[in-house]
Amino acid sequence: MQILKVTDMTKDFGGLRAVDNLSLSIEKGQILGLIGPNGAGKSTAFNCIAGVFAPTTGTIAFAGEKINGKKPWDLCKSGLARTFQIVKPFATKSVLYNVTVGSFISTNNRNLAEEKALKVLEELSFADKKDVRAGNLTIADRKRLEIARALATGPQLLLLDEVMAGLRPSEVDEMVAIIKHLRDTGVTIFVIEHIMRAIMALSDRIVVIQFGKKIAEGTPDQIASDENVIKAYLGEDYAVS
Amino acid sequence: MLYIVEDSINGILMGSIYGLTALGLTIIFGVLKVINFAHGSLLMVGMYAAYWAVTLTGVNPYLSLVIVVPVMFFFGYYLQDIVIKPIFKAEKNVREPITVIIVTTGIWYILDNLTLLIFGPQYRNLPDNPLRGKMLELGDMFISVPKLFGFITAVVTVAGIYWFFQKTRTGRAIRATSLDREAASLMGINQYKIYNVAFGIGTATAGIAAVTLVPFNNVFPTVGVLFDIKGFIIVVLGGLGSIPGALIGGIIVGLIESVGPEFMTATWTEAIVYGLFLVVLFVKPSGLFGMKYDW
Amino acid sequence: MNRSQINTAAFAGLLLVAFGVPLVVRSATYLHILVLLYFYAYLTTSWNLVGGFAGVLPLGHAAFVGIGAYTSTILSLQYGISPWLGMLVGGVLATIVGVVIGLPTLKMRGAYFALATIAFAEGLRVIVENIDYLGPFNLNGPRGLQIPPMDNGFANFMFAGKEPYYYIILILLIGVLALTWLISRSKLGYYLNAGGEEPEAAMALGVNVARAKLVAMAMSSFLTALAGTFYAQFTLYIHPKSIISLDLSFEIAFIALIGGRGSIAGPVLGALLLRPVSDFSRIYFGDTLPGMHLIIFGAVLILVMLFQPRGLQEPLTRAYHGLLDRWAKESPDAAANGHSGSQGGAAHADS
Numbered sequence: 065m066q067i068l069k070v071t072d073m074t075k076d077f078g079g080l081r082a083v084d085n086l087s088l089s090i091e092k093g094q095i096l097g098l099i100g101p102n103g104a105g106k107s108t109a110f111n112c113i114a115g116v117f118a119p120t121t122g123t124i125a126f127a128g129e130k131i132n133g134k135k136p137w138d139l140c141k142s143g144l145a146r147t148f149q150i151v152k153p154f155a156t157k158s159v160l161y162n163v164t165v166g167s168f169i170s171t172n173n174r175n176l177a178e179e180k181a182l183k184v185l186e187e188l189s190f191a192d193k194k195d196v197r198a199g200n201l202t203i204a205d206r207k208r209l210e211i212a213r214a215l216a217t218g219p220q221l222l223l224l225d226e227v228m229a230g231l232r233p234s235e236v237d238e239m240v241a242i243i244k245h246l247r248d249t250g251v252t253i254f255v256i257e258h259i260m261r262a263i264m265a266l267s268d269r270i271v272v273i274q275f276g277k278k279i280a281e282g283t284p285d286q287i288a289s290d291e292n293v294i295k296a297y298l299g300e301d302y303a304v305s
Numbered sequence: 306m307l308y309i310v311e312d313s314i315n316g317i318l319m320g321s322i323y324g325l326t327a328l329g330l331t332i333i334f335g336v337l338k339v340i341n342f343a344h345g346s347l348l349m350v351g352m353y354a355a356y357w358a359v360t361l362t363g364v365n366p367y368l369s370l371v372i373v374v375p376v377m378f379f380f381g382y383y384l385q386d387i388v389i390k391p392i393f394k395a396e397k398n399v400r401e402p403i404t405v406i407i408v409t410t411g412i413w414y415i416l417d418n419l420t421l422l423i424f425g426p427q428y429r430n431l432p433d434n435p436l437r438g439k440m441l442e443l444g445d446m447f448i449s450v451p452k453l454f455g456f457i458t459a460v461v462t463v464a465g466i467y468w469f470f471q472k473t474r475t476g477r478a479i480r481a482t483s484l485d486r487e488a489a490s491l492m493g494i495n496q497y498k499i500y501n502v503a504f505g506i507g508t509a510t511a512g513i514a515a516v517t518l519v520p521f522n523n524v525f526p527t528v529g530v531l532f533d534i535k536g537f538i539i540v541v542l543g544g545l546g547s548i549p550g551a552l553i554g555g556i557i558v559g560l561i562e563s564v565g566p567e568f569m570t571a572t573w574t575e576a577i578v579y580g581l582f583l584v585v586l587f588v589k590p591s592g593l594f595g596m597k598y599d600w
Numbered sequence: 601m602n603r604s605q606i607n608t609a610a611f612a613g614l615l616l617v618a619f620g621v622p623l624v625v626r627s628a629t630y631l632h633i634l635v636l637l638y639f640y641a642y643l644t645t646s647w648n649l650v651g652g653f654a655g656v657l658p659l660g661h662a663a664f665v666g667i668g669a670y671t672s673t674i675l676s677l678q679y680g681i682s683p684w685l686g687m688l689v690g691g692v693l694a695t696i697v698g699v700v701i702g703l704p705t706l707k708m709r710g711a712y713f714a715l716a717t718i719a720f721a722e723g724l725r726v727i728v729e730n731i732d733y734l735g736p737f738n739l740n741g742p743r744g745l746q747i748p749p750m751d752n753g754f755a756n757f758m759f760a761g762k763e764p765y766y767y768i769i770l771i772l773l774i775g776v777l778a779l780t781w782l783i784s785r786s787k788l789g790y791y792l793n794a795g796g797e798e799p800e801a802a803m804a805l806g807v808n809v810a811r812a813k814l815v816a817m818a819m820s821s822f823l824t825a826l827a828g829t830f831y832a833q834f835t836l837y838i839h840p841k842s843i844i845s846l847d848l849s850f851e852i853a854f855i856a857l858i859g860g861r862g863s864i865a866g867p868v869l870g871a872l873l874l875r876p877v878s879d880f881s882r883i884y885f886g887d888t889l890p891g892m893h894l895i896i897f898g899a900v901l902i903l904v905m906l907f908q909p910r911g912l913q914e915p916l917t918r919a920y921h922g923l924l925d926r927w928a929k930e931s932p933d934a935a936a937n938g939h940s941g942s943q944g945g946a947a948h949a950d951s
Contacts, residue, residue: 114804140806152801154794165794168787169806177787217806340711391906403657403710407857408905410659410850414898418891426890526891530846534722537715572730579723586716587704 066125067092067221067252068113073122075108075276082108083119084276090221095243095253097267097284099260101296105276106256107149107225113254114146114223115139127220141169145219147210149226155199159190162198162209166216184216187249188242204235211242221252228259240265264288272296311446312563318452320559321459324552326514326532327539328463329507335546336483336503337393342409345533346416347508351377351515352524353420359431359519366434366520367454373512381508382501388412389504390497413533421526428523436520455517462513463552466506470548479503483546538582544592553593603928618770622763631762635834637875638769639827644856644867645776646823651853652861653789654816655796656706657714660721661852664694664821666728666844668828673745673838674737683757687829691822698821699814706813718846725844744839747832757833765834772830773868776823780864792816796862851878854897858904860911869913874900 068090075083083105090096100106112119118133125131126144136146145166154162163181164174171177185191190208193201198209207227214222224243228236240262247253257263263270264284272280272287274296280287287293330344341347354376358369392405431437439450470476481489482499490496522528539558543550558578565574585592625631643665650658671693672686681689705716729742739745750756759765783789794802795809802809832838842848859870874897881893908914 135808136800136803137806137808140804146804148801148804152798154797154801156797157793161790161793165790165802165807166805168790172787174785174787174790177790213801213805340715388902395906395909404905404909406657406711406714408902411854411898411901411905414850414854414894415902418894418898421891422889422895534718538719541712541715570730572726575726576723579719579726582719583716583723586708586712586719590708590712 065092065128066090067127068254069123069125070109070113071123071125073109073112073119073124075105075112075117076120082276083112083273085122086273086276086278088271088278088281090252090254092220092252093247093250094268095247095255095266097263097270098254098256098273099258099263099270099287100273100279104273106273108276109273110146110223110225110256114144140217140219143218143220144223145214145217145221146223147207147214147225147227149229151203151206151210153198153201153206153209155197157198158195159185159198159201159209159212160194163212163216166213167218169217181216184212187245188212188215203230204232204238207231207239208242211246215246215251219251221254222246224253224255224257226256226258228257228262236262307445309564309567311448312567313560314443314446315449315452316560316563317556318449318456318559319563320556321552322452322455322514322517322555323532323535323539323559324543324555325455325459325462325517326511327536327543327551327555328466328514328548329509329511330536331540331543331546331548331551332466332510333504333507334540335548336479337405337500338483339389339405339409340537340545341504341507342406342533343412343416344507344511344536345529345531346413347377347381347529348511348515348518348532349420349524349526349529350380350416351508351512352519352522352528353424354512355516355519356429356431356524359434366431366436366516367458370513370516373516374509377512377515378505378509381511382505384412384508385504386497386501390500393497393500413529417526417529424526426526428525430523431519434520438521449521451517451520454520458513458517459552459555462510463548466510467548469506475502535578538578541582541590541592542585544594547592547594550592550594603924606924606927615774619767622766628762631766633879635762635765635769637871638766638773639831639834640852640855640875641868641871642769642773642776642827643824643852644859644871645773645780645864646820646827647852647856648780648861648864648867649783649816649820649823650813651856652863652866653783653792653796654706654813655792655862656813657710657853658717658820658849659714659846659853660717660719660849661820661824662844662846662848663717663721663724664698664824665828665831665848666724666838666840667694667697668825669832669838669843670728670739670745670828671825672829673747673832674739677745677747678736678738682755683829683833684755687757687826690829691825694821694825694828695818698817702814702817706817707810718849721844721849722846725840725846728844729840742840744837744842745832747836749836757829765830769830769834772826777864777868779819779823784864788812788815851897854901858897858901858912860913863911863913863917865917866911866913869916870911873912 066089070086070088073083073086074081086109088096098106098109111117113124115131115134115136123130123132126142131139154165160178160181163184164177167177167180167184182191182194185194188208188211190212193205198206201209211227228239231239236259243253243266255263255266267284269282270284270287271278272293279292279296280290282290326348329347330341333339333341351373354373355366355369358372359366389405389408392408436451436454441448441450441453470480478489478494479499479502481492482494482496535558539554540551542557543554561578562574565577621634622631647658647661650656668687668690671690672683675681675686675689676683701716701720705713728739731739732741733739750758752758752760791802791807791812794805795807795812799809828843831843855870855874856867858874859868860866877896878893881896885892904912
């Protein structure tokens, strides 16, 4: 079933059209990647889906329900979680505290919430750092924390915003493994990424946008050889055909 | 009917002086993005400076500007440099520097009570100054002369400050810093020096306002408190960071205060001013001319 | 003994001392000073729910003190209603007002919220100071309201000696501290912390930040108003300049800030440190150096903000934990017990 369905979504900022009639959908249990050159409108589309702002026109449907303009916290309660490109840990608190904030979504009891949080940390092989002050973590660990927090809210759909940015190649591989594992536990994942090897390795399907419009869609192999995609990234001279 | 016109005129005159007192507040906010809670106390310091300058030298109050303005400028400059800058540096990445607000509140308390300690609680004024009690007769209306002088000073100062920010190099540097401090510093502008200068200018304008007030307003340690609160109201009304806004906001308050008592008690007039303030905060926090912020 | 055992013992000891004081200290003057000390500690701890946990800067809390005091006093004087009932009514009224003010302002930037609270408190004071009657209620303007002596006893909230007042405010203080501790460990506490540190991240994790802050505001207003009634019954005279004053609002905020807002012990520590300073400087310098204690407050505030922005509770708590560790180590079964108790540094102040 289609857990996320975006239909003809447009977002205007005054005179600037950042997203232009974008349509995409994700099947439950899939990993969908969104790529495009800088300024293509990926973040805007992402933020519309995540409830940061409402689209100008078009519909966004999550698990069959229209979610245009719903507030981020309501979206989270419905099962849609997101991470931030520039990580925002609660720096003065411990890793466990950070994740517990997320797990409180389904309970009022602190002990239960902490238990759930610990389970999430264990799943991400992060439990050994549970008492570390979030502000003292390395960037790779902060990204992991970001995911752990979002995961603690028990999402059906997880939106990952350039989660690989700033990571070393070995760390990227680790992150890919984590995300794949998450998918295996039943979470549907929507990734925006610039690091090609990550998105090619992760995605079941990829959508490519440029100037706010979708220019290609397909499996990683199809995308890698798509003429429009190559033109968009490398310019006219490199088009094969 | 005549009274209303007379009240209105006096209200506009007094209002412009209010605007002048609030001018420094809006400049400091515009540049440092900080609401200087000590602004009223700085005004008070200026009033004492003017008072003593006149009492010791016997000159016309407006001549004391020569002393008061530079003194106030450097007072503000170093206050920012020594006390507030360290907090700024510590809070560089925090979204809103609340600690700075707290520190300026501390400065308010210290200044007011230090003044109380040194000069005592008595009300002072300048009974012999050439402007005191003078009235200008306009037909059947009486216009307060010291307030008229104040009005002229206010308009000239506001125009001058506006010109300074638009046309001079330092002024443009200050505007650049206020718009985007990182970009400005990449252009070679020393951000902290700019803050010092802006704070100095803000304090200096408070000094000018103090000089216009001294001929007719009593001078005492807590005189700044009322102007402080009115200053906030004016600056929110007119729009934080807007220079013409401060003047207009001041005139609005001045008008309410002088015309209001024709229709209701003075208390309710005051309550209306506070009420208007709250309404503006709720409805259009950026005020009449202020910059849009993400709330 | 292990660490947490020592900690509990220390607290028990402290409670014992606090409850035992009136048995030893007989001087009415000193009891009076202690009552006021606890009163301020209560006020700052209640303030802390908004000013510390919710992360905003309310500078008009005296308004709620005034609402509490005036409500219970008017109900008692004009309608013969027991001050205890009046206390609750005052609390509810203050909560309503707090929520109404908080709804639009808590979403704003910190400075605007601070200004709004000042404007509201001053506006209230101006109104109360200048009107005699609000509908059927007699406010008596600037002269204030005096509570005539009634039969002593619990029902009238009136007692001859200071001791009963001492115990009442002590219990209130313990209550509000316990409440604060519970909140810090609860969902609301976590949400407030998160919303204060990174509101966008918190919202993406399901936290309705504005609503959490509003809840904190409601609680804080309610609790603060209760203290207003206490004050009225203790001093038997309230008037706008003293009870809805900007000075009181600022003093509450300053003490909490110096002690350490956001922590549980901070506000109380602040009161413990600063109130004696205030009292002594008023007694010894009152005539020769008026306003000295306010200068000291201001200076201490600035110094603390410069060097210990999380308040004096931070070095003090660290020293305390250090002591706990040392004592626990010296005890025979230290090796067997290892570490227990609070997590290192990061999350909460347990004491």
